[in-house]
Amino acid sequence: PNMIHLKDYRPPAFLVDFVDLVFELKETDTRVKSTLTLRRNPAAAPGDAATRPPLVLDGRDMALVSVLMDGRPLATEDFQVDERSLTLPDPPDALTLEITTRIQPQENRSLEGLYRSDGMFCTQCEAEGFRKITYFPDRPDVMAAYTVTLIADRSKYPVLLSNGNRVDAGELSDGRHWVKWEDPFKKPCYLFALVAGDLFCLKDTFRTKSGRDVRLRIYVEHENRDKCDYAMQALKKAMAWDEKTFGLEYDLDDYMIVAVNDFNMGAMENKGLNIFNSKFVLARQDTATDTDFWNIDRVIAHEYFHNWTGNRVTLRNWFQLSLKEGLTVFRDQEFTADITSRPVKRISDVRTLRSFQFPEDAGPMAHPVRPSAYIKMDNFYTVTVYEKGAEVIRMIHRILGPEDFRKGMDLYFERHDGQAVTIEDFVGAMADASGRDLGQFMLWYAQAGTPVVTAARAYDPVRKTYTLTFSQFCPPTPDAAEKAPMHIPVAVGLIAPDGGDFPLQLSGEKTPGPTTRVLELRKADESFTFVNVPAPPVPSILRGFSAPVKLRAGCSDAEVRFRFAHDSDPFNRWDAGQTLFAKVILERAAEIRAGRPPVMDDALVAAFRQTLLDETEDRAFIAHAVTLPGEPELATLMSESDLIDPDAVHQARRFVIQTLAQTLRDDFETVFERNRDTGPYRVDPVSVGRRSLKNAALAYLGGLETPEAIQRLFSEFEAADNMTDTMAALTILSHIPCDERIQAIDRFYERWRHDVLVLDKWFSIQAAAQLSDTPATVRKLLDHPAFSIRNPNKVRALVGVFCSLNPWCFHSPTGEGYALLADQVAALDGFNPMIAARMAGMFNHWKKYEPVRRNLMKAQLERIKALPNLSGNVYEIVSKALA
Ligand code: DPP
Ligand code: ZN
Secondary structure: OOOEEHHHOOOOOEEEEEEEEEEEOOOOOEEEEEEEEEEEOOOOOOOOOOOOOOEEEEOOOOEEEEEEEOOEEOOHHHOEEOOOEEEEOOOOOEEEEEEEEEEOHHHOOOOOEEEEEOOEEEEEOOOOOHHHOOOEOOOOOOEEEEEEEEEEEOOOOOEEEEOOEEEEEEEOOOOEEEEEEEEEEEEEHHHOOEEEEOOEEEEEEEEOOOOOEEEEEEEEOHHHHHHOHHHHHHHHHHHHHHHHHHOOOOOOOEEEEEEEOOOOOOEEOOOOEEEEEHHHOOOOOOOOOHHHHHHHHHHHHHHHHOOOEOOOEEEOOHHHHHHHHHHHHHHHHHHHHHHOOHHHHHHHHHHHHHHHHHHHHOOOOOOOOOOOEEOOHHHHOOHHHHHHHHHHHHHHHHHHOHHHHHHHHHHHHHHHOOOEEOHHHHHHHHHHHHOOOOOHHHHHHHOOOOOEEEEEEEEEOOOOEEEEEEEEEOOOEOOEOOOOOOOEEEEEEEEOOOOOEOOEOEOOOOOOEOOOEEEEEOOOEEEEEEOOOOOOOEEEEOHHHOOOOEEEOOOOHHHHHHHHHHOOOHHHHHHHHHHHHHHHHHHHHHHHHOOOOOOOOHHHHHHHHHHHOOOOOOHHHHHHHOOOOOHHHHHHHHHOOOOEOHHHHHHHHHHHHHHHHHHOHHHHHHHHHHOOOOOOOOOOHHHHHHHHHHHHHHHHHHHOOOHHHHHHHHHHHHHOOOHHHHHHHHHHHHOOOOHHHHHHHHHHHHHHOOOHHHHHHHHHHHHHOOOOOHHHHHHHHOOOOOOOOOOHHHHHHHHHHHHHHOHHHHOOOOOHHHHHHHHHHHHHHOOOHHHHHHHHHHHOOHHHEOHHHHHHHHHHHHHHHOOOOOOHHHHHHHHHHHO
16 A cells, blocks of 8 residues: 655646536446536646646446546547546646546445435545545645535425525426535535535524524434534534634534434534534434533533634645644633533543543554644544644643633634635734744654653742753654754643742742643753742642653652642642552452552551542532542553553452442541532533542442442432432442442343443443453354444444453453454454554554464454455554554
């Protein structure tokens, strides 16, 4: 397979000004007539008569019916067609092409291009799906105005949707009808969409700040009509927030969202017609958890925000993906922080980053936020491009401050509205609007790997000065051994012995400033001296996680406990607790591996108890603060000094949970009782916080695994009036081998067997169960009639959850988990390479495991690599993993 490099980027030889598409939709044979108005790109290298570039249109998996140029059929010698493209070797400088093709949506299981999901037609074109619909220059820097006519059977497909405005419609005599759409905004083809189906429509309106009424429409299958109200509210919140925060208003008269069950990603921001994985639209209190509801807010906002960051200003090439994704994730994070709790949002985002992005950055797929080469772009929709990309934007926000950041955004839109641009254009706007030099900062986009920042401190009791000395180092990654020092904003506070913050005055400053200061590191080693520090402080470094780095501050356990009790920065307070827990668990793991019985650390128990019972704090915060790092994160930490032993991690974590539960049983009871909410279910931050703390306490109590604990879990499961509490009780129960567990799982199935989305939870619960027979259970569930390997949500719920969230079982030393995964990769690769590659990536960290597991994983990787007809997607992942 071919590697595509950023350095080879060339502007397109031809531009497309207009596209007219006519679809005659039929399940097994859809006819697409595309009329393109093309002209040579004045910005492309012109060449002389002999070297003028040909016109190459991308296209695959379709049958060409006819090509007309300027109204006349093309002679066979005037064009060439192969499996990947349609080429006109010597076209005129301006031309129209009328291309008719036939495709088979019913047979399309890759879920890119035009395909069928249940009874409807839908599309997914990002990154390169449009080329499965018709021949076209399928690249984001070719932006065109579209008109689209859809023709389909009226009774089966009463709803016919595409981008933009509905401009005309009519009936045909044969029972078909047609609708014509026109999108006035020029767009790249990856933002094209169509939907045809028999759908329920929830309607609402939003009045923009300039007084225009936008029609809002959410389309779902009829059976889900009572599950879209929350999504509609989410959309209205997002629209209002973007006006208020960034001054950005919606630009079309209609905004449509369609929910489909079969979808490779979360959702897609097609202009005016978002297509969503139904999981991020459908919710009712009895079918969705608090987390599901907030994910709906997050994803609806994300796709809506793309209308400006992605659609109005789009990408010059796919290497720039983070230009829209990092920025849009940053925007959705800020939205969620504003509508829920800012510290809690920050904590959960950093948990994700550390559990998934840090390992990616330390593994075979490590790549910069702007990758420089790929085989399949689909493989680069990663936590690095998205989440680390958002961290990079957040650092710019912190360095500039909110006001200059906003000016930078305004300037970015002023300069680039309607264009396909690069990350340099964005950072350039930020630099110009603020007068800040972001030259060195650009390294965040070019260098892979997680920098390690070390801090040393020195207090001078005579001069009353305090000096922090930082050094930074970025470890080598497969793409580069040597790294240059980066521009790193480090937010710092100094905590006084009484637990309050000292005012901070840097040497050279006349007066003290605020109690949290951002220090900007630019060199490999750098010192900062604070003056007028009356007593030796405890430093609180990297407040709010001001940069995506690993911090080595060399603090004593006592100092970390002190911060866990007193740090005024909630993120760092939480982080202090996580540091303590991780250390204690990994020490127990070492004892277990050495064959010694683990012993508990009393000081930790006391610190834990103090936080658990802290009634002054937000409950959602406490719930996070008393939740131990998960096994995936602990494995990553272990891998920094040792080979990973998933058994030891699992046993040690369990030991710490059970010891805490036994020692603090009464306290957990108190917290559980205190946070039972008897009122009606609501998804506001206070209610969600109560439930999460109550359920955290329940999890510890359940960990005791006594008959009473089991009885209580079962009755909580039965009594719950909402899915959050149902799932909390069922999850805890699922790890305990007992009759009640089986009974609860069966009841859940009986109650929800008709609801495909809720059944995903049923599969996940069993896949995540920490029981020795889970690998066998997962194997069996693959044959369950409710499972379908064609549906990505099911694959993620069963196989994905098992491999990524249940490391102890997945890494069973028998190797059955590995064989199971490799079998699924092989089965998926034949029809959905995108999902197959995702799953194959679960083997990425094989080299970090102890020898038995490492060899078993390697054997499965080699088996996958040797499969006949392996897709480029999976090839790229496994060949990097094995390299
Ligand atoms: N659907 C994906 C997202 O919104 C790709 N654009 O992030
Ligand atoms: Zn996105």
